[in-house]
Amino acid sequence: MTAKGLQIATPTDSTLVLTRAFNAPLRLVWEATFTPDKMRRWMMPPPGWTMTDCECEPRVGGVLRVAWKSEDADPAMTLHGEFTEVVTHERCVHTETMVLGSGETIGKLVETHAFTEQGGVTTMRITQVYGSKEERDGALASGMDQGMEACYQRLDALVAQPA
Amino acid sequence: MVLDGSPRLDRVFHALAHPARRAIIRQLSGGERNLSELASPLRMTFPAATKHVRVLERATLVRRRVVGREHLCRLSAAPLRDAMLWTEQFRQNWEARFEALDALLEEMKAEEQPRSRRR
Numbered sequence: 430m431t432a433k434g435l436q437i438a439t440p441t442d443s444t445l446v447l448t449r450a451f452n453a454p455l456r457l458v459w460e461a462t463f464t465p466d467k468m469r470r471w472m473m474p475p476p477g478w479t480m481t482d483c484e485c486e487p488r489v490g491g492v493l494r495v496a497w498k499s500e501d502a503d504p505a506m507t508l509h510g511e512f513t514e515v516v517t518h519e520r521c522v523h524t525e526t527m528v529l530g531s532g533e534t535i536g537k538l539v540e541t542h543a544f545t546e547q548g549g550v551t552t553m554r555i556t557q558v559y560g561s562k563e564e565r566d567g568a569l570a571s572g573m574d575q576g577m578e579a580c581y582q583r584l585d586a587l588v589a590q591p592a
Numbered sequence: 593m594v595l596d597g598s599p600r601l602d603r604v605f606h607a608l609a610h611p612a613r614r615a616i617i618r619q620l621s622g623g624e625r626n627l628s629e630l631a632s633p634l635r636m637t638f639p640a641a642t643k644h645v646r647v648l649e650r651a652t653l654v655r656r657r658v659v660g661r662e663h664l665c666r667l668s669a670a671p672l673r674d675a676m677l678w679t680e681q682f683r684q685n686w687e688a689r690f691e692a693l694d695a696l697l698e699e700m701k702a703e704e705q706p707r708s709r710r711r
Contacts, residue, residue, distance in 0.1 A: 435687050437679070442609070449690050453697035457704075461696050471692040473685075566605060569682050 442562040445569065447555040455546035458553060459518050462542065463487040468495070478505055487515050493523050502530035510540075519544060536564055600652075604675045607651035612636065613644050617653065620667040627663045 436448040451458050461467045465483040474480060474497045481504065482496035491512045499505035507528050514522040520543040527536040541556040559565040607613055616630050631641035645665055648654035653672060656665050 435683060435690060437683055437686075447686060449686075451690075451694060451697055453701055457697055457700045458693075461693055461700060467696060467700075470696045471689050473689050473692055563602075566602065569679055570601075 439565070443559045443565050445557045445559070445565060447557075448552065450550050450552045452550055454549060455518055455544050455551045458551040459544060462553070463521075475499075482507075487512055487517070487521055489513065489515055491515075493525065505530050506535075513539075536568055538564070538568070600671070601675060603651040604653065604671045607647050607653055608675065610644065610647075612640075613648055616641075616644055616648060616665075617667060617672075620654065620665060624664050624666040627665065630665060 434450065436446075438446040438448070440446060453461075461471065463485050465485050468483050468485060469480050472480065472483075472495065478497045478499050480495065481498050482494060484492055484494040486492055489512055493510040493512065494507070495509075496504045496507040508525055509528070510523045510525040512521060512523045514520070520541060522539065522541045525536075525538050525540050526534060528534050537560050539558045541558075543554045543556070545552050545554075557565075557568065559568060608617075612634055615634055619625055619630055619633065627638060627641055627645065630645065631638055634641065636644075642663075645654055645656065645663075649656060651671060652668055654665050655668050656663055658664075
C-alpha cells in the first residue's frame with residue numbers, strides 16, 4: 430500500500446473532507462500535525478509569506494494560533510481557534526477563524542481531524558464544516574491566488590484554439 | 593488572494609451538485625441529445641428533465657437549440673474546465689503540504705531509529 434492519494438470530498442454543501450494516508454505510525458503523524466515546530470515545516474504559506482507565530486495546544490480549551498507576514502503586511506493573515514474535543518492519537522475538533530491583516534474575517538469553520546492506523550500506514554481525515562456553502566466554496570477557491578492567473582491565461586489560449 | 597465571489601463559478605458548482613445533472617452531462621459528452629433522450633435513461637418526466645437542463649444552461653454548461661419540435665442539447669465544456677482548475681489548485685496546495693509532511697515524517701522515523709533500516 431502506498432501512502433499517497435489525497436481525496437477531497439464535499440458530502441454536504443458546507444463541508445469539505447480531505448483524506449490522505451501517510452507512511453508513518455499514527456503517533457508520529459499526530460505529533461507532526463499538532464506540534465508548532467513541526468507545523469512550521471509543512472503548513473506552507475503562499476509564496477513570499479513567512480510564518481511568524483505558531484501555537485497549538487491539542488487539549489480541550491487549548492489554543493490554535495498561526496500568523497503569517499508578507500512583504501506588504503504583518504500580519505498578512507492569522508488563523509486562530511480553540512480545541513473543543515481531543516482524544517489523543519484518535520481525533521480532535523477545533524474551531525478556526527481566518528482573518529486578513531486588514532482585520533477582515535475571511536473564513537470560519539470547525540475542523541475535525543480523525544486518525545486511523547493500519548500496518549504502519551496512518552490515514553488522516555480532515556473534515557471542515559463551514560458556516561455556509563459560499564464560505565466552503567470560497568475555501569475551495571483559496572488556492573486561486575497562486576498561479577491562477579497563469580492558469581487562466583493557459584485556459585484562454587486553450588479555449589481560443591479551434592476544437 | 594482572490595476572495596471575491598465568482599457568480600459564474602457558483603452557477604457551475606450549483607449545476608454540478610445534482611446527480612441527475614451530472615448524468616445529463618455524461619450523456620451529452622457522447623454528443624448532442626434531445627430532451628426525451630436525456631429524460632428516459634434517468635426515468636425522469638419531461639418537465640423534470642427540462643428543469644435540470646435549464647440549470648445547466650444557466651451555468652452555460654449546456655447549449656440548447658430548437659429544431660422543429662425538438663430541443664437539442666449539447667455540452668459546452670469550457671466552464672467545466674474552469675471548475676476543474678478551481679478545485680485543482682486547492683488540491684495541489686494541500687498535496688504540497690502533505691508531501692512536506694511526508695518528508696518530515698520520514699525524518700521523524702529516522703530520528704526514532706538511529707540504526708535506521710532503509711526499506
